[in-house]
Amino acid sequence: MIGRLEPGSIAAKRGMSDLAIRNLFIIPTIIFLIVFNIFPLIYSLGYSFTDFRASMNAPANFIGLQNYRELLADEYIWINFATTAKYVLVSVGGQVVVGFGAALLLNREIPAKGLVTTLLLLPMMMSMAVVGLFWKLLYSPSWGIINYALGLEDFEWLSNPEVALYAVALTDIWMWSPFVMLLCLAGLSAIPKHLYEAAAIDRAGRWYTFTRITLPLVTPLLLIAIIFRTMEAFKTFDLAFIMTSMESTELIAIRLYKMAFQEWQTGKSCALAYIVLIMVLAITNIYVKYLNKAKER
Amino acid sequence: MAAVTSKGQRLWNRMLVATVFVLVIVFLAPLYWISSTAFKPRSLATTVPPTVVFEPEITPFIKLFTRRVQMRGEVDPEVYEEAEWYEKRVLDAGERFIKDADGNIESSGYWSRFLNSIIIAVTSTFLAVAMGTLTAYGFSRFRMPGENDWLFFILSTRMLPPVVVAIPMFLMYRAVGLVDTHVGLIILYTAFNLSFSVWLMKGFIDEIPTEYEEAALVDGYTRMEAFFKIVVPQTATGVAATAVFCFITAWNEYAFALMMTNSKAQTAPPYIPSQLGSGITDWTVIASGTFLFLLPVAVFTFLLRKHLLRGVTFGAIRK
């Protein structure tokens, strides 16, 4: 940690005390976030032990762990989780490859760099729902531009159970690689030039320079990009829901949505939401540990 | 460096620039398709095979701002004769305007949603960045018991799938009368963005050396003055980068905008897809809505582009 001010230094004697300032700066945010997240979460936790249906005016009955038992025994839920895992891997993996690759390419003197970077960022500035709609249009085998431009004829992107999930992931990659690219670019541009110069003097190969200088120095930022993208990909709903509805593309967030807002099994959906939340927390926790390690190195 | 550049090196560089060019084309192709659809006549939006070359027109934008209804059969020639040019465009497309009792054309509501989006996104971005900066400074400069746990808690508020909290949140909002209000969405988006904002800003503030503040304190500033007069100006780059991200998120949020608003405070993202038409899919109208909606955020990002790279370090870069 860089430069922490020691409490009780000269300044603390004038104006507000350091402790007061710290509390003034931090506590409102924490309280705000607690009200906004913990309260609904407590509500949800309560519901998850009941047969509550928000669509009906009937009181909620306490049914213990039945919702959790039913969910964990439901084969479809596990398929949904497996689908989600596959989706997260493919889509975040793709974003890292494309985003990092693009950052490596852009990390040099090229004409109109600022403009090019902004243009590449455009996809992530759109609403997921709209992106989903338009990619459905682009993917159409009949009037879509993709098959027409690539000469794929009647290739089915979204109606083929084997391909649909990857097609959605491809859209996600298109939309969010720029985010990864931006973070990597920030990491790359901060690498001191003299490291490369030294490597050049040592006649180090490109591969060596890349693995020994570039990669380690970009890793922390790359990990942060991965944390945020994994969290978002795990929650993916609008995109997949709008584009296709194959059994093989039913992500856990879609299952959750259907349970909560189509079937109105409020209690059960709250239980499922908790299972999802615990999983995301666990995964993120592991990431953050890695991140802290990477930072310390 | 230039001296050691060999011929091979130059070729390599040129190839890389060419690759960048190809990459830009690939990334922009779908955007080009959306934007070009915004200027197409409806009949050319979904032709088999797709139409690439066409004569652009502004009919989709006329439709975007007005409320229309699908006509059965052809238009009455007399009505058509009397119509203004923009009404003719719509009649040509097989629709008629919905008019109120005085014969005025009814608005589609796009413009009011657009204004709502601006009000809500700008205000919530400001709040998220401001609170984020303060909190980040607090975490960066002072000791806090359980600091890492608090930071993880702040991050974890972003992990919830919105569906999890949607129902209780809605009931909460209903109880305090925040449903379908601007304030309601502003608070919500501020809460969304805070985690990102705190994390980004903390990384940035960590890198600002404390010597300046300490010098200021020695000069007789209070800690508060030192923060506002010395630290805040140095955070400009981080603030700009954070603002871009918060703005993008707030600008495009869909699920809660749909759940928490009816028509008064609704933003554009849930509204645009609703203009898809019913008898015939009208891609041109949602394309024009999307096109206009992309402009402000693109301009905003372009203006702040210089700060983006240096602002998103998350403190992960060692000096």
Add this chain to the structure above:
Amino acid sequence: MSKRKWSGLLAGAVFAIASQVSLAADELTILWAQWDPADYLQELVKDYEKQSGVRVTVETVPWPDFQTKAFREFAARGDAYDMVVGDSQWLGAGSTGGHYVDLTSFFKKHNVANTMAPATVEGYAEYPKGSKKYWAIPLEGDANGWAYRKDWFEDPKEMAAFKKKYGYKLDVPDTWAQLRDIAEFFHRPSEKRYGVAIYTDNSYDALIMGYENVLFSYGGDLGNYSTYEVDGYINSKQAIAALEMYKELYQYTPPGWGKTFFHESNQAITENMAAMSMNFFAFFPALDNPATNKYAKVTGYFANPKGPGGERFAALGGQGVSIVKYSKKQKESMKFLEWFIRDDVQEKWAELGGYTCNAKVLKSDKFRNATPYNEAFYQTMFMVKDFWAVPEYAELLDGMNKRLHPYVVGNRGSAKKALDGVASDWTRVFKRYGRLK
């Protein structure tokens, strides 16, 4: 000149927003889905405003979000909407959940059960079935029908080739088997022409309604509506044959037809892709308009064909309008409904493009000849059947979608296995809610 017009247009828009925001006491809000009939209704209620001074606003939500939005409001007992034009499946949840105002006495007082077509009263208003308790006024009648390309059907060369291949005359299909033959006959992927467009979207009820058309006509049923027994009904011989037929039809659809609903069905006609297209009658106005359909002049319409046993049925669409229990303007809403069911208003409603449920208007020659598809609509409205309307209908939809979609679109398993799965899922759901022992 044009600049002035533009600013006029914009000023009008701004004014409209301003007036939209002011919430006066003499204002009613109706929630409906975003589609043409809602726009027609918005035009119709202008007359009410002229007569009574009460401004009525039809607020619309896209179809995929419609159900969510309405029930979210019910769940919170909100009064944002005074009336809602709800799907027929919602009747169970709306009535037993206490969200709808009981309109039974309104029905008696105004004799609604006799002025509206019987199928619409049963489908859009009554719950439980046969109870004579009413929760909605039939507003928009709708059902599945077909659009087809008359020019393809009447081409002498095609007719001769068809006769040679199948041994009977190429015409509007009389049975589902003939419809299948015609679809196969016109299915020519190399020419970018395909046989038929059907519903396959499994995110709500599209695929199921598409299948119901065949199922009911084949003499199959979803179950026993009074005992809630489903095993032996939904997986009966007829039901299996019907599902196999639906899957066969899927083979003759255009490519990429795995998540399609009304938009795609109409596009199949306007983009010159399919010989026949299944769709709700509410979406046909766009096909009859040369400005939206290049082939309007050569597009014809027919009602569902017969099953092997000669029965004919169609899946019910459409909605009734209910008064929301939490509205603070129930009296005013009642008054509006009294106005809405008047014969002259119903006639105007039909004229604007709405599908009236008023029996007198429906039967009139004026209505039946008003469009090329009104006759087919009139016929269909006497042979409609609907999905379950119990509060847990969405779970039933989901269970069925999960079994049917992989079979029809994903080509997995068999019809029997899919329907056996539906039967066991539904039995479990009904048991859970205490309808089955």
